[in-house]
Amino acid sequence: MINIKTQVGIIGAGPSGMVLANWLKKLGISAVVLELRSREYVEGRVRAGLVEQNTKDILKELGLDERMKKEGVVHDGVYLSFDEERVHIPFGQLTGGRTISIYGQQEITKDLTDAWLQGGETLYFETKATKIADFNTKNPKIHFIKDGEEGIVECDFVAACDGFHGIGRKTLPKKSFQSYDITYPFSWLGILANVAPSTDELIYSYHKNGFGLHSLRSETVSRLYLQVDNGDSLDNWSDDRIWSELSTRLGTPGWELEEGPIFEKGITPMRSHMIDTLRSGRLLLAGDAAHIVPPTGGKGMNLAIADVKHMVDAFVHFYKKNSETLLESYTDTALRRIWRAQDFSNFMTKLFHKQDEHGSFAYRLQKAKFDYIKVSKAGKTTIAENYVGLPFNTF
Ligand code: RFL
Ligand code: PHB
Numbered sequence: 001m002i003n004i005k006t007q008v009g010i011i012g013a014g015p016s017g018m019v020l021a022n023w024l025k026k027l028g029i030s031a032v033v034l035e036l037r038s039r040e041y042v043e044g045r046v047r048a049g050l051v052e053q054n055t056k057d058i059l060k061e062l063g064l065d066e067r068m069k070k071e072g073v074v075h076d077g078v079y080l081s082f083d084e085e086r087v088h089i090p091f092g093q094l095t096g097g098r099t100i101s102i103y104g105q106q107e108i109t110k111d112l113t114d115a116w117l118q119g120g121e122t123l124y125f126e127t128k129a130t131k132i133a134d135f136n137t138k139n140p141k142i143h144f145i146k147d148g149e150e151g152i153v154e155c156d157f158v159a160a161c162d163g164f165h166g167i168g169r170k171t172l173p174k175k176s177f178q179s180y181d182i183t184y185p186f187s188w189l190g191i192l193a194n195v196a197p198s199t200d201e202l203i204y205s206y207h208k209n210g211f212g213l214h215s216l217r218s219e220t221v222s223r224l225y226l227q228v229d230n231g232d233s234l235d236n237w238s239d240d241r242i243w244s245e246l247s248t249r250l251g252t253p254g255w256e257l258e259e260g261p262i263f264e265k266g267i268t269p270m271r272s273h274m275i276d277t278l279r280s281g282r283l284l285l286a287g288d289a290a291h292i293v294p295p296t297g298g299k300g301m302n303l304a305i306a307d308v309k310h311m312v313d314a315f316v317h318f319y320k321k322n323s324e325t326l327l328e329s330y331t332d333t334a335l336r337r338i339w340r341a342q343d344f345s346n347f348m349t350k351l352f353h354k355q356d357e358h359g360s361f362a363y364r365l366q367k368a369k370f371d372y373i374k375v376s377k378a379g380k381t382t383i384a385e386n387y388v389g390l391p392f393n394t395f
Contacts, residue, residue, distance in 0.1 A: 002144075002151030004122070006032045008315065009142045009155035011129040011168060013042055015105060016287035016304035017161035018112035022062050023312050025121065029319055032122040032153055034144050036162075039113070039125050046192065046264055048105035049215055049223055050202075050298030052389035053098040055305050064111050072103030073216065078387060080352075081205035082370040086252045087380075088201075094377075094384040098391075102202075102216055105301050127151075132158050132171045135283035156282065159311060161304075163288040169275060172285070177277035182346075184270040184294060186210070186353055189228045189237060195260025197222045204296070204348070205250050206366060208358035212249030213296075214257070222260070224250075225295075227353050234265055270294040270349065272342055278331045284311055291338050296352065297345035302389055303338060309392060310334045336395040344386040 008024055010017045013035035024031045035042060051072065059065040076099050077090045091099050116123055127146040134140050135158055142153040160168020197216035205212045211227035224246050228237075239262050247257040273292040278285045287304025310333045314326035326333075351369055356362040373379035 002146065002149060004032055004151065004153045006030045006122075006153060006155050007319070008157045008159055009140070009153040010034070010159045010161055011132075011142060012036075012160070012162035012166060012287075012289070013109070013113060013123060013125070014161060014163060014287065014304070015109055015112070015301050016289075016308050017159070018109055018116065019058065019062070019305050020159055020161060020286065020308045020311065021116055021121065021123075022064060022112055023058075023308065024315065025116070025119065026062060027312070027316060029315060031159075033116070033124070034127045034129050034142065034153070035123065035125050036128050037125065042125075043106050043110050043113070045106055046104070046190075046266070048295075048298065048301040049102050049217060050302070051101045051103050051108070052298075052302040053100065054309075054389045054392060055302050056101055058305060058309060059108070064115055067107065067111055068101060068103045071107070071218070072101040073218070075100050075102060075201050077201050078383075079199065079201055079203040080370065080373065080383070081203055081250065081252060082352075082367065083206065083208070084252050085374075086203070087370075087374045089373075089380050089383050089387070091384045091388050094381045095388050098385075098388040100298075100388055104217060108301075129162065129167055132160070132167060132283055135171070136281040138282070140282045157315065158283045160283060160285045160289050161287055161308075164273070164292055166289050168283065168285045168289040171283060172275070172277060172280050176280055177275040180272070180274040180276075182272040184272075184349060184353070185230060185355075186227045187230050187232065187267050187269045188295065189226045189232070189234070189242070189265070189267050191224050191242060191262045192217065192264040193222050193224070193260045193262045194220060195222050195258050196220055198256065198258045203250055204352050206352045206354070206370070207249040208354070209245065209249055210354040211352045212246055214246075214250050228267065230269060232267065234267060237265070268295070270296075272346060274338070274342060276331075276335060278307070278334055279327070284314075284327075284330060286311055291342070293341055293345035294349045295345075296348040297341065297387065299341040299345050303341050306337050306389075306392075307334045333395070337390070340386070340390065340395075
């Protein structure tokens with residue numbers, strides 16, 4: 001039997017769990033992390049790439065942004081395209097200098113994990129948290145299994161940073177929350193390719209064939225996405241078909257998409273999911289454990305890290321000021337930002353995906369929104385300030 005005592009027991013070594021662990025360490029609060037998967041699996045999982053200003057500021061404050069500053073790419077704007085017409089949204093100008101960066105989520109997680117382990121801290125990979133117990137007392141416990149051996153983390157608080165399939169949400173008392181779900185009638189086919197990006201900034205595009213997104217990872221690697229039907233299979237998408245469709249959907253007169261070898265392909269369903277409680281006693285949830293947004297706004301990882309900021313504030317008040325006030329308000333504080341991001345992600349999803357026949361009423365409304373954004377500074381500012389993320393002192 002493995003027995004560990006710490007102040008905060010963290011389940012999950014994704015971005016939320018690892019930001020929390022490193023932040024607590026900086027503040028002198030002890031933590032241990034349990035992670036179901038192997039280190040190779042977590043660091044190889046291709047996911048987000050868009051890093052909001054708030055997230056950049058947090059990584060800077062933790063002193064863990066060195067590699068992101070070197071290898072990440074700062075973006076001061078984004079292109080929105082509709083029926084082959086493109087408009088530019090300049091972030092800095094519209095938001096007082098706030099920007100986003102493109103830097104892979106797995107690179108952020110790697111930087112955070114390296115720092116944690118190099119500092120001699122505890123992180124058990126391939127370790128399954130099986131039960132969260134006694135979270136309505138002052139001594140909650142996480143039961144786990146590592147290499148076939150049972151263990152217990154005894155702690156003051158449990159932070160469930162364990163993603164959509166974790167045990168945190170399942171442990172919350174059923175009657176303590178309401179859940180909300182939307183399943184969109186389309187999915188994303190995403191690729192990584194060894195080719196220089198054909199654009200200096202991301203392009204989100206509505207086309208009569210469906211949505212397309214041109215993102216990137218570096219000067220030599222591009223990340224692109226296509227709207228496909230739910231249930232569609234990669235078998236139906238040869239590399240040639242993918243490039244041809246991307247080229248059509250992202251195309252504008254006088255612009256060409258460069259093609260290159262594809263080295264990673266995947267299909268992701270699109271959904272919104274929410275619960276309206278992030279805490280029960282001494283169990284607190286953060287990130288995908290409590291909410292999923294469709295990826296069109298690039299918000300998932302950023303929102304997970306924003307939850308952690310509010311959680312850290314609550315722990316600091318508890319440990320340094322002997323106050324439970326911010327623990328009590330954790331759910332409400334986090335939910336204001338989460339609902340804002342749900343709305344923005346839903347807005348971007350509906351604006352750029354093909355939802356009905358080209359030319360239908362739904363299409364006309366999409367086009368009317370785009371035409372407004374095109375001519376209106378207010379319309380562009382709404383996109384810009386949501387996209388780079390509202391500052392923490394807004395809510
Ligand atoms: P994670 O990253 O899912 O980490 C949870 C961790 O918990 C572990 N775990 C357990 N460990 C121990 N015991 C158990 N019982 C456990 N159960 C689970 C898991 O193995 C895992 O390692 O959650 P976290 O930290 O909340 O982070 C959330 C983000 O990963 C997610 O929101 C983003 O990737 C979403 N997302 C994007 N977010 C952005 O901010 N910007 C983007 O550009 C962006 N693009 C995307 C995305 C997600 C995508 N997919 C594949 C869903 C693009 C895509 C295609
Ligand atoms: C990505 O680079 O993976 C990415 C960028 C923007 C999004 C979603 C994903 O909205």
